[in-house]
Amino acid sequence: MAIIRFSDRPSFRNPWSEFERMRHDMDALLRSMSGEAGVTGEGGTVYPPLNIFEDGDNIYVHGEIPGVEAEDLDVSVEGDTLLIKGERKARAHGEKVSYHRREIQFGTFSRAITLPTRVNLDRVAARSVDGILFITLPKAEDVKPRQVAVKVG
């Protein structure tokens, strides 16, 4: 399974992440047993949270970046490292504003991901739709899976 293959690459994943995940799950379990508000959380600790998928031809990196303008976003690939940098700017509003709640954060971010295979740098595409960043990285020709015909006889 691909996930196992990934954990073999220490530069990509924290070797303790599995233990952290377990601790997280245990915490969530304890919280739910002690009846503390029905809110549980999971996820990474580095912004932006990413989902990464792979099929035969491409690697897909999707990230949650609500409120980040496309011009404040910088996606680059160097060798087998994908770098996502950007800034989420604070909204401007007038004087005489009193806050009731303030949960949305602002600031700069930068995240580097080691890609599992080499990619075709010329054909990397990124777009941002409704606060989700979609990056498609076509795999280099020589690492694409190749069908091998089995001859009889």
Add this chain to the structure above:
Amino acid sequence: MNEKELQAQQQRQVHAAGEPTKPGKQFLPAVDIYETEEAVVVVAEMPGVAKEGVEINLEEGVLTLMGERHNHDQKGKVLLREYESGRYVRRFTVSEAIDQEKIEATMVNGMLALLLPKVAPAKPRRIEVRGG
């Protein structure tokens, strides 16, 4: 200049009191709520929700925000999953009198901004006391 480094916020999952009819997880969107002299403004973080997927309700002083994520997420094998798709739901009790006719909502880049204008304060009415 804001040089603060952004930290990932954990997705906060809620288990609604009432059982939802649709399957799928429900999450609490992070919000900013602020008040100006004329209005109450609610800003909610709903990545993955298109304009069409938002539903806003103000009924008997309870404001309900709902957002349905579009689902072009999963492709092939999963290598890493740090956020999940689902539905955003959050409710607030609004104590101020809101002019329901003038509520405005915009959805840009996964950020919902909701403007709830306050009802213009009633002019003080002087009641004359007449002598008998």
